[in-house]
Amino acid sequence: xxxxxxxxxxxxxxxxxxxxxxxxxxxxxxxxxxxxxxxxxxxxxxxxxxxxxxxxxxxxxxxxxxxxxxxxxxxxxxxxxxxxxxxxxxxxxxxxxxxxxxxxxxxxxxxxxxxxxxxxxxxxxxxxxxxxxxxxxxxxxxxxxxxxxxxxxxxxxxxxxxxxxxxxxxxxxxxxxxxxxxxxxxxxxxxxxxxxxxxxxxxxxxxxxxxxxxxxxxxxxxxxxxxxxxxxxxxxxx
Ligand code: SF4
Numbered sequence: 001x002x003x004x005x006x007x008x009x010x011x012x013x014x015x016x017x018x019x020x021x022x023x024x025x026x027x028x029x030x031x032x033x034x035x036x037x038x039x040x041x042x043x044x045x046x047x048x049x050x051x052x053x054x055x056x057x058x059x060x061x062x063x064x065x066x067x068x069x070x071x072x073x074x075x076x077x078x079x080x081x082x083x084x085x086x087x088x089x090x091x092x093x094x095x096x097x098x099x100x101x102x103x104x105x106x107x108x109x110x111x112x113x114x115x116x117x118x119x120x121x122x123x124x125x126x127x128x129x130x131x132x133x134x135x136x137x138x139x140x141x142x143x144x145x146x147x148x149x150x151x152x153x154x155x156x157x158x159x160x161x162x163x164x165x166x167x168x169x170x171x172x173x174x175x176x177x178x179x180x181x182x183x184x185x186x187x188x189x190x191x192x193x194x195x196x197x198x199x200x201x202x203x204x205x206x207x208x209x210x211x212x213x214x215x216x217x218x219x220x221x222x223x224x225x226x227x228x229x230x231x232x233x234x235x236x237x238x
Contacts, residue, residue: 004142007054014049014120014139020132023121030067030122044074047121051076052114056147058095058235060086061156061165063208064119064128071122073103076115082209086157089221093228094238112237116143118164126210133164140165144172148198153235155227158208159183165203173198185219186227188234202234 004010018024031045048065065071069080077083078101087108090096095113100106119128119136128136144151156162162183170176173195181189187205206227207219214220232238 004146007050007143007146010139010142010146011049014047017047017120017139019135020121023119023123023128023132026124027067027071027122030071034072035068038068038072041072043072045071046074048074048076048117049120050114050116050143051078052110053112054146055150056110056112056114057150057152057237058113058231059144059147059151059154060113060115061154061161062115062117063158063160064117064126065122066126067122075101075104076117077101077209078106078108079103081211081214085209085214085219085221085224089224089228092221092225093232095228095232112232112235114147116140118161118168127160137164137168137171140168141171144168148173151201152199153202153204153231155204155206155231156183157206158210161208162205169201169203174201185223188230202231204231204234 004013028045031043034043048070065076066080069083070076070078073079077086083101087096087101088099091099095111097109101108118140119133120139156165166176166180173193174191175194183205185205185207189203191201191203193199204227206224207213
């Protein structure tokens with residue numbers, strides 16, 4: 001496996017990854033068959049790199065790209081309903097340059113914030129297997145290491161991402177308490193560094209921006225924005 005010395009190198013390497021046969025087949029099948037509304041578009045159909053600056057102080061961790069969202073547009077949370085909710089809230093919180101995210105050429109940039117996922121390929125039923133999660137973990141570990149000089153806060157969207165993140169944090173040089181912190185909406189946990197070059201990190205829990213949560217009111221725009229504002233402050237982004 002090629003070592004990535006920069007976020008740019010990491011993003012390129014992720015986009016070329018074909019390590020999970022089931023997910024490669026699924027993402028390419030979705031790109032071939034397409035959703036009717038997007039039948040004239042050329043789908044990305046590859047692993048979706050993280051999105052945001054290399055010196056981000058805040059990291060948002062989701063689950064995996066959507067077959068007709070990130071897998072279509074090539075950017076995390078871009079072009080689907082979950083992303084509509086997330087980017088609108090990020091814009092209100094001062095973390096995104098605009099509230100809309102429709103495609104790679106839409107002009108959106110994130111402010112001090114990067115969005116990643118423990119699994120970079122769209123999975124069937126939006127659910128990767130434990131093996132796929134574990135196979136993808138090395139990308140997250142590399143990303144955490146590269147972001148470490150500036151990284152001060154993480155918002156995790158949903159319990160699945162929460163479970164996936166903590167082993168990566170432990171391998172990336174932060175002390176993870178045992179038992180592991182429990183996921184909940186609005187929880188926050190400070191983590192102390194275990195390696196030189198790491199700073200104290202605050203990890204926030206937030207319900208995922210899936211339609212099951214946003215359509216039912218389990219996660220309201222106000223609840224999401226409140227977590228983002230708190231994390232922005234913890235990250236020293238004002
Ligand atoms: S899920 Fe991760 S490890 Fe598997 S093919 Fe996609 S990028 Fe590679």
